[in-house]
Amino acid sequence: MRKKEKVIIRRSPDYNPEIIKKIVQEGLSEFGLSSKAKGKITIKPNVVMAHHKIAPSAFTRPEFIDGLLGALTDGKKDDSKIVIAEKAGAGLPTSRMFRRAGYYDLKKKYRIKLLPIEESRKKTVRLQRGEVHQEVTTAREIVDNDFLVYAPKLKSNVLCQGLTAAIKLNMGLLLDKKRLWNHNFNLDKKIVDLLEVGFPDFIATDAIEISLGGNQLTQHGRHLGIILMATDPVAHDVVCSHILHLDPQHIHHLRIAHERGYGSLSLDEIEIEGDISLEEIRQKTKNWDLGLVKVDKVDCNIKTIIGEPYCPGGCHGIFLDWLYMFKDRKPELWKNLPPWTVVIGQHSGDVSASRVMVIGTCSGIQGKVKARKLRKIRGCPPKHKDLVLGFFLKAGILNPLFRFDLIMDAYFFLFISWCKRLIKGRL
Ligand code: SF4
Secondary structure (H helix, E strand, C coil), X not given: CCCCEEXXXXXXXXXXXXXXXXXXXXXXXXXXXXXXXXXXXXXXXXXXXXXXXCECCCCCCHHHHHHHHHHHHCCCCCCCEEEEEECCCXXXXXXXXXXXXXXXXXXXXXXXXXXXHHHCXXXXXXXXXXXXXXXXXXXXXXXXXXXXXXXXXEECCHHHCCCECXXXXXXXXXXXXXXXXXXXXXXXXXXXXXXXXXXXXXXEEEEEEEEECCCCCCCEEEEEEEEEEECCHHHHHHHHHHXXXXXXXHCHHHHHHHHCCCCCCCHHHEEEEECCCHHHHHHHHXXXXXXXXXXXXXXXXXXXXXXXXCCCCCHHHHHHHHHHHHHHHCHHHHHCCCCCEEEEEEEECCEEXXXXXXXXXXXXXXXXXXXXXXXXXXXXXXXXXXXXXHHHHHHCCCCCCCCHHHHHHHHHHHHHHHHHHHHHCCC
């Protein structure tokens, strides 16, 4: 009989690093990993974006990493080398996001290295089972280490049928060009390809405050008060999907991971331990809205016409994410968005509207168009920042992300980061 994978769920009422440290130490011990967690240790958190006003709940909190580092280093006299490696969202320099997330303060307490993956020495791994990627280039520290720890933040995500947990964390291994490549109807296969490179030895998930209900970057946090620990990312994500009342069969990257033999989607094959039951957590989350709708069903002034292909991980999902930024951070404007008509994908039929925006390189209208203004934003898919800038320049709509400090991050500091990479020969 197949051995059951174990997932531990522990109560952690707040971000107290000492309590988190104790919980993680007990988790490591329970998995028999206390003595194995040494040597070259790489921690991969989720720092896709961090900003005190606009994205305060999008990343693994530094207090959580503090507790995790405490657990990994406590009482150990060996000279373990701990690296925290991450690539922030496409078009954002990771060093700025580390700073905004408060990770540099951790360096005052622990002997660690913060490693923006784009600035690292790279290693290319040829994949045996990749369907989208034949090879993956990422930081050497992700590939060559003695102990790989994943520290995701539990979040909802409209690009991935509702869930961002351990498996989706692997998108942060990729450099921007490859990250956006096939970030369309192939996104879920792409995510699963990455398990060949990023398969953690231990997972400790920040679910003390989870974030949900809108855009993956800007949505609001809600207190859940738990930490999850596991060694198997599929079992871990199955439990996370049940916490959010999602069916793991309907989360495409989980289903594909299961089909490729990475693990079972059945709760019957997972042993859940800890000091809080899954049922108790589900009672708490039962009415939490994840914002999971098709983009043409969003109730706002902007009308969306969807054509083929429908890309939840591409233009359709990213535009839904763009709309949700207003709901999350500019609720007044959300109710009063200018009445544009947006076309995404190949639409067969006529379109008659005052202002029409076409999103996506492949998108177009196979019919008559009657419009006072007709604009297009290209990309397969366009980056979030392309939509933010494109809608400002072509439609005069000011997205909440359109802020001076973030523009500096996304252009000036990105350029500085690129110069550093150029000088070090790490482009
Ligand atoms: S350009 Fe077309 S294929 Fe590419 S993400 Fe957009 S809708 Fe999908």
